Amino acid sequence: MDFSDSPKEAAFRAEAKAWLASNVPSAAELDGLDPLTAAKLWQKRKYDAGWACITWPKEFGGRGASAIEQVIWNQEESKFQGLPGGVFSIGQGMAAPTLMTWANDEAKARFIPKLASGEEIWCQLFSEPAGGSDLAALRTRAVKDGDEWVINGQKIWTSGAHYSDWAILVVRTDPSVPKHKGLTYFYINMKSPGVEVKPIKQISGEAHFNEVYFTDVRVPDSQRLGAVGQGWQVSLTTLMNERASIGAGGSAVGFDSVFKLAQKVEIDDRPAIENASVRAKLADWYCQESGLRYTAYRTLTALSRGAIPGPENSIGKLVGAPKTQDMASFAMDLLEQAGAIRDESLSEExxxxxxxxxxxxGLRIAGGTDEIMANIIAERVLGLPQDVRVDKGIPFSEVPTGGAK
Amino acid sequence: MNFEFSEDQNLLREQARGFLADNCPTTVVRKVLNAETGHDADLWRKVVDMGWTATAIPEEFGGLGLGYLELCVIAEELGRAVAPIPFSSSVYLATEALLLAGSQAQKEKWLPKLAAGEVIGTFAMAEGAGRTTAKSIKTRVSGGRITGTKVPVPDAAVAGIAVVLAGHNGGDGGTLCLVELGQGTSVTPVRTVDPSRGHAELRLDGAACEILGREGEGFTLTQTILDRAAVLFAWEQVGGSEAALEQARAYALGRYAFGRPIASYQAIKHKLANMYVKNTLARSNCYYGAWALNANAPELRVAAATARVSATQAYYFASKENIQTHGGMGYTWEFDCQFYYRRAKLLSVAIGSEALWQDRLITAIEQNTAA
Known part of the structure; x- marks a missing residue:
């Protein structure tokens, strides 16, 4: 057991480090740019030098790097604070793997390099008001009309829909068969006539998500991925990657930040960190963070030996999101009455x-709720049976809905 | 990055698991529990014959000279089997204390015997309720004689030697002593929550002893002994915790209620998923602990406490929820669920409680960040 790079990994790290040192955009360079433009600038620079989406094949703009090299790259890139990014994660993390698996060569050549370069941004049109955890209950309809499909319905929780160029989309093409069998998968141009994007204001006051409405939107049949009725199977390619990429995100609220806060604020005129219950809670969170870190190291070791990431990776999001929530809440408790203040000029940090x-x-819900993640572990890691499904084998049009249409 | 056991170590794991499946089925644990004999002498002899007690002892002292990764592998399997033998007392504690603090002569005298299982060792720290501190400790050593009462002491009834933490008026407030049990010592068995592992009160009435390390260094040495032992205890805990999950899973798949396996209800599925999550985090922390122990890395203090806290929590959770998954049958003497529930608590207080190790963890992090 050791943590050091192999000679090959060390050489790769040195190369990555050297390139980053001379190519990371300066603050002056980014000054005044809106976040989207700044993100595209940095992505394009990486792409031109062969440092974008490095695990992708060279023909798609990557460099055919290994999973371990991706991690090394991430480690080195994240040493530079404040680099723009984030807007590409859905396209690169979910749309691209789906296209690579299911699209024809022409479409791959047309779309995947532009995903790598950041020239085109993609979003994911899956969830609906009536289909969240039970995604296959979605109701947006597509009806064939010659060489085109006509789409009507509504999607929801679509991150980045307002600035996206393209989208992956799953819709119902046959309501007369059981729900998983009547779905078909497409990609569509977000500028198509009849697509309308409305932001959703979240409890934080921000609006990262959108509702997307479709009114007689026409999509060519050539933009179908997989066969008609095979949409569920195609969706699984996307969802596997969604869980992998959402689970990877860290948070600024973690052991280090709350530990420092507990050293700074006082309880009864003594540093809060001296309080036994504060210490016990911090120790538990440290153990969770450490457990996730070394679980990831074990996964990386398996990856570097050629294994494929499996459902056990659900653990990252299942543990990480509630931990962050509890730590934020606890940090506010440490501030006592001032914990209520959410004024950036007055509040801690x-x-x-x-x-x-x-x-x-939102993070405990996005990309599979805590409860869905627990089901995945129970069913796909521990091999426990699925829940009894009352809609199994029944034509979708006859499934009880509780009033939704 | 190579964060995995080697092929040889995995082979050792398979061999150990097979050996314990043959020689330590739960009927062996039950036999000790029913008879309250404290340990299974037959199993102990076989384990000694396998060479496990000699694993990490250097060859110059009659050991196999393997590393601590191998010892971690064995610890996990012993934990999985809920083995009723004095392995932790003799190997993780007494042997480690001698390796750390013994003089050349002490090592030459005792380590070959410990390696060969001719002598069982133990570690005596507690003197009744509460944490052992320089203030609380009453046992005293003077002129090569030691006097005091230690309780509970694991495996004292079968031990030939005990490493005893005595108080001291200078230094760090403690002195470690090596005591041959016999003349001047008396052992009275005490009942514990886990009678498959014997414990006793050890009375020292001016018994002859040798100092281990230097006088006034006993607490400092004990901290290092506990850090090292914590990693090995944590591996035992993870082994037991995984066995409890496997038992709960098997029962939930076979038990039907309302016309379907209870394993198909989300209340049970999420309970087992939760066990899996806690076990996985604990295991990964144990990997880090194993690395730090084996490399004798400066990170050991943090790594040991992290492994210990998460393994303690995982085993407690898995063992209690295993009973819950079994319903009424899980609460009967007849079923095996009790073994894990008993052992989980015994191990969790054996070298300091969860709260103590949480505190040690934060203290270690404070020291690292201040440095």
């Missing part, structure tokens, strides 16, 4: 804990 407290409930 520019209201980091208050902002996290208000935004984190």
């Amino acid at each position: 520019m209201a980091l804990y208050q902002n996290t407290y208000l935004s984190i409930p």
